[in-house]
Amino acid sequence: MRIAVIGAGPAGLYLAILMKKADSHHEVVVVERNAPDATYGWGVVFSEETLGALRDADDASYADIEVSFTKWGSIDIVLDGRTVRSRGHVFAAIARKRLLALLQRRASDLGVELRFLEELDDLSALEAYDLLVGADGANSTVRGRFADAFEPRLQEYESRYVWFGTDLVFDAFTFVFRPTEHGMFQAHAYPFDASLSTVIVECNEATWRRAGLDGADEDATLAFCEELFRPELRDHRLLSNRSNWGAFVQVSNRVWHHGNVVLLGDAAHTAHFTIGSGTKLAMEDAVALAAALGRTGELETALTEYELERQPVVERFQVAARLSADYFEHAIRYAGFHPVQFAFNLLTRSGRITHGNLALRDAAVVQRLDAWFAEASPDCAESALRLAPPPLFAPLELGGITLLNRIVLVPGGRDDAEAGMPGEDDRTRFDHAARAGAGLVLTEPVAVSADGRITPGCLGLYRDEHVEAWRSIVEAVHRTPGARIGVQLGHAGRRGATRPRTSGVDLPLTVGGWPLVSASQIPYTSSARRPAEITVEEMARVRGDFAAAARRAVEAGFDLLELNLAHGYLPASFLSRLTNARADDYGGTFENRLRFPLELIESVRETWSRERPFAAKFTAADLLSGGVTEAEAVEIASALAEHGCALLEPVAGQTTASARPRFGPGFLTPLADLVRSSSGIPVVVGGYLTTVDQANTILGAGRADLCVLTLAL
Amino acid sequence: MRLGIGLPTTTPAASGELVLEWARRAETRPFSSLGVLDRLVYDSYDPLVALAAAAGVTSRVRLATMVVVGPLRNHAVLAKQAASLDALSGSRLTLGLAVGARVEDYVAAGIESRGRGRRFDEQLAYLRTYRDTTAIGPHAPGPELLVGGLSDEAFTRVARYADGYVHGGGPPRAFARAAASVRAAWSDLGRRGEPALWGQAYFALGRSDAGAAYLRDYYAFTGPFAEKVAAANLTSPAAIRDLVRGYEEEGCDELVLLPTVSDLEQLDRLADAIG
Numbered sequence: 001m002r003i004a005v006i007g008a009g010p011a012g013l014y015l016a017i018l019m020k021k022a023d024s025h026h027e028v029v030v031v032e033r034n035a036p037d038a039t040y041g042w043g044v045v046f047s048e049e050t051l052g053a054l055r056d057a058d059d060a061s062y063a064d065i066e067v068s069f070t071k072w073g074s075i076d077i078v079l080d081g082r083t084v085r086s087r088g089h090v091f092a093a094i095a096r097k098r099l100l101a102l103l104q105r106r107a108s109d110l111g112v113e114l115r116f117l118e119e120l121d122d123l124s125a126l127e128a129y130d131l132l133v134g135a136d137g138a139n140s141t142v143r144g145r146f147a148d149a150f151e152p153r154l155q156e157y158e159s160r161y162v163w164f165g166t167d168l169v170f171d172a173f174t175f176v177f178r179p180t181e182h183g184m185f186q187a188h189a190y191p192f193d194a195s196l197s198t199v200i201v202e203c204n205e206a207t208w209r210r211a212g213l214d215g216a217d218e219d220a221t222l223a224f225c226e227e228l229f230r231p232e233l234r235d236h237r238l239l240s241n242r243s244n245w246g247a248f249v250q251v252s253n254r255v256w257h258h259g260n261v262v263l264l265g266d267a268a269h270t271a272h273f274t275i276g277s278g279t280k281l282a283m284e285d286a287v288a289l290a291a292a293l294g295r296t297g298e299l300e301t302a303l304t305e306y307e308l309e310r311q312p313v314v315e316r317f318q319v320a321a322r323l324s325a326d327y328f329e330h331a332i333r334y335a336g337f338h339p340v341q342f343a344f345n346l347l348t349r350s351g352r353i354t355h356g357n358l359a360l361r362d363a364a365v366v367q368r369l370d371a372w373f374a375e376a377s378p379d380c381a382e383s384a385l386r387l388a389p390p391p392l393f394a395p396l397e398l399g400g401i402t403l404l405n406r407i408v409l410v411p412g413g414r415d416d417a418e419a420g421m422p423g424e425d426d427r428t429r430f431d432h433a434a435r436a437g438a439g440l441v442l443t444e445p446v447a448v449s450a451d452g453r454i455t456p457g458c459l460g461l462y463r464d465e466h467v468e469a470w471r472s473i474v475e476a477v478h479r480t481p482g483a484r485i486g487v488q489l490g491h492a493g494r495r496g497a498t499r500p501r502t503s504g505v506d507l508p509l510t511v512g513g514w515p516l517v518s519a520s521q522i523p524y525t526s527s528a529r530r531p532a533e534i535t536v537e538e539m540a541r542v543r544g545d546f547a548a549a550a551r552r553a554v555e556a557g558f559d560l561l562e563l564n565l566a567h568g569y570l571p572a573s574f575l576s577r578l579t580n581a582r583a584d585d586y587g588g589t590f591e592n593r594l595r596f597p598l599e600l601i602e603s604v605r606e607t608w609s610r611e612r613p614f615a616a617k618f619t620a621a622d623l624l625s626g627g628v629t630e631a632e633a634v635e636i637a638s639a640l641a642e643h644g645c646a647l648l649e650p651v652a653g654q655t656t657a658s659a660r661p662r663f664g665p666g667f668l669t670p671l672a673d674l675v676r677s678s679s680g681i682p683v684v685v686g687g688y689l690t691t692v693d694q695a696n697t698i699l700g701a702g703r704a705d706l707c708v709l710t711l712a713l
Numbered sequence: 714m715r716l717g718i719g720l721p722t723t724t725p726a727a728s729g730e731l732v733l734e735w736a737r738r739a740e741t742r743p744f745s746s747l748g749v750l751d752r753l754v755y756d757s758y759d760p761l762v763a764l765a766a767a768a769g770v771t772s773r774v775r776l777a778t779m780v781v782v783g784p785l786r787n788h789a790v791l792a793k794q795a796a797s798l799d800a801l802s803g804s805r806l807t808l809g810l811a812v813g814a815r816v817e818d819y820v821a822a823g824i825e826s827r828g829r830g831r832r833f834d835e836q837l838a839y840l841r842t843y844r845d846t847t848a849i850g851p852h853a854p855g856p857e858l859l860v861g862g863l864s865d866e867a868f869t870r871v872a873r874y875a876d877g878y879v880h881g882g883g884p885p886r887a888f889a890r891a892a893a894s895v896r897a898a899w900s901d902l903g904r905r906g907e908p909a910l911w912g913q914a915y916f917a918l919g920r921s922d923a924g925a926a927y928l929r930d931y932y933a934f935t936g937p938f939a940e941k942v943a944a945a946n947l948t949s950p951a952a953i954r955d956l957v958r959g960y961e962e963e964g965c966d967e968l969v970l971l972p973t974v975s976d977l978e979q980l981d982r983l984a985d986a987i988g
Contacts, residue, residue, distance in 0.1 A: 149937075255937040304940040312886070412905050444903065454903075499841075504874045505902050507838060510845035526831075527838040654902070657834070657873070660865040663897040664890075688897035710900050712907075 001026045001293075004129040006120060006142050008032035010044070010096075011265030011282035012135030013103035013112075017058055018290035020110040029113040031126075036104055036116050039097045042165045042241070043070075043192020044279040045173075048090040057287045061106040068098050070191050074172035077343040078232060079335070080179065084343035088361030091173055093192035096279075131299065132261045133289075135282075138251050140267035149258035157248040157272065159329050160213070161202040162221055164243050168236035170197045175346060176232045177331060183207025184332035187229050188274065199238060200273060201225045204329045208245070218244055248272055248325070252318065256311065257303035264289060269314045271321035274328055275350055281317060285310055320350035326670075333677035337702055344369045345701040351666075355390060355696035369700050370394075391699035392692055396439070396706065398682060399613025399646030401559050404482035405439035406699055408684055408708040412444065413459065415500035420447055420460020422469040431476040434483035440706065441477050445490030445564050448549040449542070451514045452491035452570065455500045461487065461549040461556070470556035478557070486560030487553045488617065489604070491542060493570025494518035494531035494579075506657060519573040519580040519587065519596075525657045533582065534570070539596060542570065543603040551607035561608050562615040562647070563601060565640075567654040571597045572619050575636065576655045578627045590632060594639055601643045613646035615684070620650035620671045623659040630674060637679040647706070649684045650675045666694060673703040684708060714961040716987055717746030717777065718980060719913075719971030720767060723757035724927055727975035729766075732758065735980060736767035739774055742984040746775035746807070748913065748969035751782050753818040755931070761794050768802035776805050779879050779913055779969060780861040782813030784829040785822045788839040793849055795840075799856040809879040809911065810837070811861035815934050830866060837874035859911060863891060865898075872898040877909025877966070883945070885959025888912050892964060912965045914947055914956055917973045918982040921948040924973030946973060950986035957987065 003019055005012040008030050016028045046054075046069075055062040069092040077084045107114060123145055126132055134142025143152055169191045176187040184207060188200040208214060216224060218240055226238045251270040256263045265282030285306075292306040293299075327349035334342055343365070347353050359366040367387070374388035374395075388394070396403045411429040433441045447453040447460040460466055470487070477485040492498075497513035498506055508528050516531035517538060523530045534542070546563070553561050565571045573579040574596045580587045586596050601616070608614055618640065620633035628636070637648055650671045653659035661667055668687030676683040686708035689695055695707035718739050721727040739747055747767050749760040764776040776798070783791065799806035812833045813819075819826035840858060843849055860871045861879040868891075871878045878895045880888050892910050899908045917924025925943040932939035947953045953970070960968045972979045 258937070300940060301944065304944045308941050308944055412903070414905060501903055501905050503876065504837075504841050505904060506873055507841050510842065525838060526835050527842065660869060661898075661901065663865055663868045663894040663901065665893055665897065667897060686901075688893070688900055710896075 001131065002129045003028045003131045003133065004126040005030045005133040005135055007134070007136030007140075007267070008036070008100070008104070008114065008116065009135060009137060009265060009282065010099060010103060010279050011286050012133065013100065013107050014061075014283050015133060015135065015264060015286035015289055016107050016112040017061060017103065017110060018286060019293065020107070020112050021058060022290060022294050024111060029115060030107065031115045031118050031120055033119050034116065036114070037097065037101070039100060041096050041163060042196065042198040043093045043190065044096050044099060045091055045093045045190060045276040046280050050280040050284065051092055053284055053287055057290070058106070061103060064102045064106065065094060065099060068094050068102065068193070070094070070193055072172060072191065075347065076172040076174040077339070077346055078174065078176040079339050079342050080177070081231065082339045084339050084365070085172065086343060086347060086358070086362050086365045089173070091190065093190055093198075095193050095196070098193070130260060131293075133264055134261060134267045135264040136267055138249060138266040138270050140263065142261065143253065143263055143267050146258050146261055149255060150263065151254035153252050153254070155250045157250065157325055158205045159202055159325065160205060160208040160245045160247055161200055161273070162225065162243050162245050163241070164199045164201070164222065164225065165239035165241060166197050166199050166233060166236050167195060167239065168197055168233055169195060174232070176229060177335070177342075178228055179332065179335045180207075180211070180228070182210035184335065185228055186328060186331060187225075187232065189232075196239075199225075199229070201229070202274075202328060213245060216245070218242075221245060250318065250321070256307045260299060262289065262303050262306070269318065271314070271317045272325040274324040275317065275321045277317050277321070281314060284313070320352050324350040333673075334702065338372060340365070340368050340372050341700070341702050345703075348697050348701050354693050355700050356693040373700060390692075390696045392695045392707065394699075396682070398560075400611045401484060401613060403439035403484055403706070405437070406695065406706045407438045408440045408442055408706050409433040409436060409438035409711065410442045410444060410686075410708055415455050415457035415502065417457050417459050420450065420453065420458065420462060420466055422459050422466070422473055426459065427473045427476050430473050430485065431480075434477040434480040434485070436711070438483065440560065441483065441485045442562065442708070443486070443488050445488050445492070445569065446549070448489050448491055448545040451496065452493075452542075452545065454492040454496055455498050456509070456512060457500045461489065461552045462545060464552070467552045467555045470552070470558070474557040484559040486562055486615070487556075487558045488562040488564055489546060489549050489553070490564030491545070491570040493568070493573050494522070494524045494528065495568055497529065518570060519582055522579060522581070524568065536584070539586075539599075543600055546600055547603040547607045550604040554607065554609050558612075560613050560615060560647075561604065562617055562649065563604055565597045565600075565616055565618040566649075566651045567619065568656060571600055572655065575619060576622050576627050578622055578624060578656055590635065594636065598639060598643055601640070601645070605644055614644055615647035615649065616640045616645045617649035617651060619652070619655055620675055621652040622655040623653050623661060624656065627655060627659070633671070633675065634678040637675045637681065641679050641681045645681060647682050647684055648675055648679065649686070651686070664688070665690065666698070669698055669703050672698075676702070676704060682706070686710070714957070714965050715745035715967040716743070716957065717748050717775070717967055717969035718744045718983060719748045719750070719779075719969055720763055721972050721975045722760065722763045723750050723752055723755060723931060724972055724975040725756070731975055731977065732763060733766060733770050735977060736774075737770045738977065738980055740771040742980065743987065744774060744984070746777045746967060746969060747771070748777045748779040748971060750779060750971070751813075752815070752931075753782075753785060754815070754821045761798055764806070765798050765801070768798065768805065772803070774805070775807055776802055777807040777911070777969065778809045779911065780809035780811040780859070782818060783810040783836050784812060784832045785818060785824060788836045789843070789847070789849060791836070792840055792843050796849075796851050796853060796855045800851045800853045804854070806856035807859060807911075808856040809859040809861055811867070811879075817934070834870065837870060841874055857909070859909065865894070868894045868898040869902070871895050871908060872902040872904055875908070877911065879911040880913065882913050882915065882942070885956065885963050888960060888965060889963040910964060910966050912960050912968045914968065914970055915942070915945070915973050916947040916953060916970050916979070916983060918948065918950065918979060918986065920974045920976065920979070921946065924948065927973045953983070953986045
């Protein structure tokens, strides 16, 4: 086989080595536009499993690389001069220059033809080859030449970063966070040989501009960063190597091969440097491609197998990298966290490390976190041993009540109530949820009036006779020691008068329906009945219904009341421009749209107990253009907090039927994180959390304070 | 997990006789359902007509569309056909629907492909409510309804309108990801119970070249993805058992193995493989 590899980076060289090693009859040429010793960047990092893959693929080069590795097992997280060290991670780094030299030598020894300083403007010179490998990096010429086939997608990140070297040898992978008057700067530093470390300095774009760095040249940039991180650099110098500010570009391609052309490494994909996987992924690509070519002589089959194997792996890393990059972009949100929580939040940023698997790597740091979390103790010195339950099982004081743990269960009912009346089945399901271990059992929306029901089978709290039935449920729950129960009050608005949710939702009743009201006359779906625009008089009536329901909730003995301002129901229909087209004082400006929901809160607070917490579930993202934005969500949260909410539950979508949340486990967590960090109010998060580990991770990292678990009860 | 087998309604040179004999034989082997695909501009049989024919020669197996491209069909006519097939087969129909990926089918049917997502939403709502709003019969509860697709739109439709989800194929990990999204949507929209989860995969036992050639042709409209589908064809009993185990572990309720070669021997080989 005749193979031309464009680009003599780690991926291209490694593929050449593996192909030549597999069969010395292969003719392999590597063409590189730069000189053999020209390289940009300092050290590259590998994880443990990559090392194993490299050893298996080519023992000879691995032996050379291995002796040049700098290995370490700790991550230091430095916030404002306080360091938390997490142990038990395995990293190995090597100078990029050294790695390339070793690979070049190994390739030459095997008989690979290496052609440097050869600019390839015209790939047709390589037409005679059986296989053309585009290993020419993130700005790949090969990819550009066949862009129609590969369909590359380039996404530029907002943050700015710059790479330096330093002659300080760090003894851990070190993240330094430096809050400044301009915003947060962070340095990512790691050693890569006996005398040098890599230092990457990063900040978000706004911070970068505020600090005047958009006009800074190489020297000014270096001077600024050196000064900023002087304490951690311990007066060592930063070293420049074309060190200018850049924005990271994530490369992905719909297809990785076309005819006899295949993409490898950065040409095919990049993942943000904060998860440090670029070289690892590139070399793993080479291993997979060589293996696929070795398994079959059929080129198309081999390239397809390579793509099938690598694309899903890379996509997972890109998802993790995106989460990691987002974390660093918003790290200023967490500047007020306790250092141990700050560290845990950082370590779990991309979803790859959880509370559970960090405990396997570093039991001590997790123990410190758990102890701090359980007691919220200001002192969590490494030496002070204190055993504590994991975050999910730590109690929470909330507006006058104590929740035994952070588990919230919302057991679904059957939608078969008569006139809103809870029955024996309902008592059983709430009782089971309490016995299952929920600190807080919460109802689904309970109607404040008959015409506020979602379906005819919805539970209600709109008649005095309902109180007795609810009281028996509350008492059943309270028989489990420490268990608490909250009622969620709602009014369906334009999503009312639908069929029981056994065979679908938002399916209108054809018989037995009732007139619908909403902020404006916009039906929920094209088959839904058109609601009337609710009048100010009717709004007063609804306020009275909520207040009366809250009074009944007190009589029934509920421990917590949650007001539903979400999911496109009546109160939520006021919040969003998508559903509120009113011309009066309740529509138009943000303040006006918030008016009715806030009035509702006032009405409910008049009758709800002052000794028990009051919560609000609200739509923090409509997920449609023109809908509630992140900035508005933050303002809504702060208004709710000012009106006495002790707990917030931000949710996304369902404002209209066309909203599309990115459904998946934990899909609401980023919103919870945003609302919690901006409002300072405890937050409850759902979003299809099914495991204790997911919840421990979210809670420990300070992304929420309570988790709704979705469990089969 | 139940195991079904596809009817060879889209594979090359599948005679009507073969399709019926296939259905008869599937009834006597350990398969719980017969699944069919839907292509308009292709050398294939209409899925509902094929299942009706299969219904006539079977009495036990479920009859499943995986899927019918809903918006290609008039709401009322589709509702009538599906309800009729369900009633005539003794409530054995599982109606899987999706929006379809081939514009040429829309062109051939003379139906605008733009706006098909919105029309599909309306169609699903219609299928759930027409019994109360129209006089269209037969008056019976009607088939189980599944929705397919990999987008958040599809997951939302499952939760809003359907009884479950039908996945389009891939390794167990891909099925698991989609299933988690479906369950997340289901719980977010406040549905009761659990969604039914169906999976599918292609097989060709002992005839891998012929199977791959068919898949390359069938999926030619996807461009380079045709090769990936062909590469994933299950060609050994071990590969089939691995996939079955993988799907079962991810909570699949029914996995339908679709033939890629029009040969009755394939059915027997598969029955032996899953023993």
